Amino acid sequence: MFKKVLIANRGEIAVRIIKACQELGIHTVAIYSDADLNAPHVLLADEAVNLGDPTPIESYLNIPKIIKIAQEKKADAIHPGYGFLAENPDFAETCNKAGIKFIGPSPEVISLMGDKIAAKKAMEAAGVPVIPGYHGTDQDNESLVKHGKKIGFPLLVKAAAGGGGKGMRIVKTESQLLESIESAKRESKSSFGNDTVFLEKYLEKPRHIEFQILADEYGNVIHLFERECSIQRRHQKIIEESPSPVMTPELREQMGRAAVTAAQKVGYTNAGTVEFMVDGFLNYYFMEMNTRLQVEHPITEMTTGVDLAKWQLRIASGEQLTLKQEDIFQRGHAMECRIYAEDPKNGFLPSVGTILKLEEPTGPNIRVDSGILADNHVSPYYDPMLSKLITYAENRTECINKMTWALSHYVILGVTSNITFLKEVFNNHEFEKGNTTTHFIDNYFKEWTITKKTLPVDALISLAVYDSLHSKKEEIVRYKEADPHSPWKHVGRWRVSGGE
């Protein structure tokens, strides 16, 4: 096992990994930018090294700086977490060259899976179903129309360089095809400077369902069942659950096997996730493979009892995967939601500020993976995710009830969070029924804003009592003989006569 691991990340995931290391008796080195001086990962790690300038490119993305620190501190491995350098093949390569173990798959596998088209081709060759489509180089309209007809309708025209729905068209009938290809190309050209488009079968009632896998360096691969992550806003997952409400034992068996095959075919090592789209008829298609520990990994840990972060460390240090597929069971129901510092009232823009008060919900089967402490300043430099709230219960309904309770007891004052929004999603009737498709937020929350609440009288009483108890002595009114009708009752600049 490693003696010392550097964690090349911040926030809750750095905390999660440090804890896993410390449980295994591994010495930890945290890195932090000037914006994260008092961050929890800095306080928790055995050692912490300052990176200076908080700009990501100068801190958590700065490969030479991080490698240098790892060498100086004699770390024998680097855990990249997720985001930042986690799926950067150059970083993995640089680590290897420096003689530091990169905790994740090989640079070659990261590269292959990073190329979405090459990844799909590799999967198709491995016999894993992919979404029927055309991703070729024949980009003249005539060829594209021909390929489109072969795929069938409805289909999706997507900009190769696209993102955020730009250069994307849903084509319902053949008659709209040419026109949609042309307009998608125009939009893509003007937005991304590149008019290459792809064609793909359009899925009805699509769900995002992914499978967690673990692979050691000796060819042993297992899966740890599925996670459904269909509740997304602007392609950002906000709520994940396991098991998926739509899953059947047969489908789970098939998809699990496909995920394991996919990992084996590409020589995958360490923890990874195979993402699929599942349509309303329960057809499943490979989407992409994430070569890292996912944000939503805790729900798999809750339902299987397997510690994924610790297995990452064990596998990377050369241990064999002693878990057998037949020993892995899925039990109960787990959900996770992401607590973001963003203001639902203000278009979900990130909110910054100081955390004045922080109280995390606790209780049986409530887990908070948090990246903040009271008095921390939430800076504009990084992802606005503050923490993840995870609940586990015997079944889905009880899991939702527990989540609603936990959200209602999560106190974050000083920085606006999305907790109110999350509570409404959990209380949505269609969500309760498990009708969760990737269109869920657009269908039910597109025009959503916080209903303008008047200040409840209980809040007013609380404020007044607080102010009465905490007003500065010099400035508070005191009555020797209380007179409730006296007009001389201002908070503010009063002091008792004869003072000074």
Next chain:
Amino acid sequence: MFINYEHENHVYKVTIERRQENFFVTYDNTEYRVSVDEIQQGHLKITIGDRIIKSIVTEGDKEKFVFIDGSVFKVKPVELTGRTKKRKKEAGEHDLDSPISGKVIQVKVKKGDKVKTGDIILVIEAMKMEYLIRAPFNGLITKVNFKEKDQIEIGQKTVEISKK
């Protein structure tokens, strides 16, 4: 004491008074007799009749936050009705007006004095209470309108300060 809270552009006027073990909170012509247990700083357990509410209150630089029933409310305390907005516009000019009628018992500045934000300028007494007029900004005293023992009326300007 009178306290006004601004929330979502609405001003809520509340009075609170402490009498022995109880607080009397008046809002919207209703008086609530409440007893309070502050379990730790800002954590309140408030009994209103046979009802118990639990809330958490904290304050930032400009706002106060209340957590109650799983919801967070952000409010701004307003000292006197209708004055906050004006004051914002006139950068503290109104802070030099007397908010009460009473007697000037102390004048701490004279013409030509330099003052800093928060310096005490004048002390007014009314109903056995003293009221402090403080400099709302840094500046130079250009005129002092009252001397000690003068009677002062509500709204009268105490001194004039030119901003530097």
